[in-house]
Structure formats: structure tokens, C-alpha cells
Amino acid sequence: MAGEDIYGSPEHQAFRAATRKFVQTELAPRAREFDEAGRPDKAIFRRLGEMGLLGIRYDPKYGGQGLDYSYHAVFLEELTLCDNAGVGMGVSVQTDMATPALARFGSEALKERYLVPAIRGEHVAAIAVTEPGAGSDVAGIKTRAVRDGDWWVINGSKMFITNTANADWLCLLAVTDPAAGYHGYTQIIVPTDTPGFSYRLLDKIGNRGSDTGLLFFDDVRVPVANTIGDANRGFQQQMNQFQDERMVPVVAGPVAARRLWELTLEHAQQRVAFGKPLAKMQVNRFKFVEMMIQITAAQEVAHRCIRKMVAGEDVTLDVSMAKVFVANMKQYVATTCVQLFGGSGYIRENPAARAYVDWRLGTIGGGADEVMKEVAAKLLRI
Secondary structure, eight states: OTTGGGGOSHHHHHHHHHHHHHIIIIIGGGHHHHHHHTSOOHHHHHHHHHTTTTOTTSOGGGTOOOOOHHHHHHHHHHHGGGSOHHHHHHHHHIIIIISHHHHHHOOHHHIIIIIHHHHHTSSOEEEEOOBTTBSSOGGGOOOEEEEETTEEEEEEEEEEEETTTTOSEEEEEEESOGGGGGGSEEEEEEETTSTTEEEEEOOOSSOTTSOEEEEEEEEEEEEGGGEESSTTOHHHHHHHHHHHHHHHHHHHHHHHHHHHHHHHHHHHHHOEETTEEGGGSHHHHHHHHHHHHHHHHHHHHHHHHHHHHHHTOOOHHHHHHHHHHHHHHHHHHHHHHHHHHGGGGGSTTSHHHHHHHHGGGGGTTTSOHHHHHHHHHHHTTO
């Protein structure tokens, strides 16, 4: 297949084998347990840290492996096979949403205090951007951080935050200069044991293996030294970090969809109706072909984005379009597979049923389809 050379080296193959073994032996068998608990236990993060999987791209100086994005893409692909989309979400929040800005722009002291333990899995991190009145419209956030000497005093709330209960610290985006527009936001590390911080968990229909909730900040005081990069540059830093976040569903999506396709085909080959297997009926054979057309196209789109990430190129346009395509492909595959499973496809434990509710988030989270199209339209100068 075109693009297979991305992972063609013996080093990539060995890395994939080790990651797959970990996912299949330590994550997949506990998939239902994590759903019931509403989150993976923090020991899973420690194990991921011990395996070196939470800092694949980060500088060895901070405990990372210093590898290029293609290795991280292998990790994301294998992680999606843990049979629990929520767990994959919680882990990728740590690796691709809460720590990239810290790794790129944080001070040495901040990296030592927060990035190093996050890479080791000793800390769980969360990204705190979305608010009740501001989701994909990041510029609409209202949470304020006011300077008081050597302290930031934070007031406000955040919503739909993954890793809410597990998080040891937050990468928070707050308004620090209301009159400065896009140059008035700052990223700040907020430890969750800080007085004045509290949360409430939300009850989601899908991705139940991750903890998602509301965050509240009531005169939360953190040192100004916890500022990531320069004050009032947080909006630009967060836009940069969003590209890492949006790459996650682009990379993992085609693999997850192909896995569901395989499971559904196995069912259709065994399930007999009107004297022959479902897979032998032309209407169903065509459904499998149509799904594979979209899955294959999505995989090629993902490979294009991965190559650009490895090369250090700007992926904003590519990933914006890819996220829309992959998310809609997954919804189409999940809906089609539920239909092919029939009545059993409506049972919660069925893989198609789980995908049907888990994957619905794809066109909303990390930037809604409409926002991604608007970003792409601007970059295409339409």
C-alpha cells in the first residue's frame, strides 16, 4: 500500500510489536472494567510511562524517547485496538493535548516539575480550554487569570474536560488581558490540589472509559512562574497544540474503522439468513466494499498528514480537512456495521454498538466539523 514505507523500518516493526503486546495484555482485557469505573486507573499511566509511551516524541533530557512522529503514530494506531475508546482518549489527552505546549514553550523549571513526571506516568494531565459558552470558538472563553504580584488568581469554569478526576495538573487557557483580543490569553499550569479548585463529573453516552467533567476555579492562586511560554501568547500556543490534538483521530480513526470492518465481516460470513451467509448477499458485499473504499482513502489521508508531521511542515490545512473526512467515515462505518449486525448491533456490548456511540464525538470534539471547514476555507482563500 502507498505510504507503508512510513512504518517500514525494522525499528518501527519492533516498536509496534512491543506496543501491541502491551495493549493486548494490559489494556484490552480490562476494557469493560474501565467503562464501569468511568476511567482508567492511574496505574495504567504509570505502566505507559515505564514503557516509554508517554514521551515518544519528547527530548530524552526530560525522559522522552526523542523519536519522530511516525513512532508516535504507531502508538496511536495500536492504542486504538485496546477495545476502549475512552481509555485511548484519556491517554492521548496526556500525550497530544496537555503536554505539547509545555514541551515546546515551557521553562526548564516548569518542564522538570510537570513534564518529566507526566512522561514517567507519575502525573496525569488534562487540557482545560473548553467552557460552557465557548467550545470550538476558543476566543470566546471567559475564565480570567488576574496578576497579583507573583501570583495568578484564576476564576471561572471549564467544561467537557477529559481526565477530570485523574488529573494532577491542568494546562489551562485563561484570559489575562481582555482588551488585547487574540493577544490576551495565557497558558498556565494549574495543579489540581490547589485550594479553590473543584470539579463535577459528567455522564456521557459514549467513551465511558474516560472521566470527563466540569472544572471550577474560585480564586485559585498559582505562581506566575507556572506560565507556559510568554504571558498573553497562550492563544497562539494553543492553536499550535490543537494540531497535535486533531492528528489523534486522523491517525487512529482508519485503524479503528478497519478493525470494526473485520469484526463485522466475520459476523456476516457466519450469520446465515434465507439459506446463505449475509456476506454472500450482493447488497451486503457492496456495503463492505463501500466501507473499505472510505477506510482506505482515510488511511492515505492520514499517511499524508503523518509525513508532513515527520517533516516538520505545517499540517493545519491537511489535518483540518482530514479530521472532517475521517470522522464522517467512522460514523458511516459504525452505522453500516450496526445494520449488518442486526438486533445484536443494538446491544451495548456489541463492538458496532460501542463504536456507534463512541465515534459520534468525532465530528464535535477537538473542533467541530463546521469549524474545521471554516479553517480550511480560510487557508484555501475561499
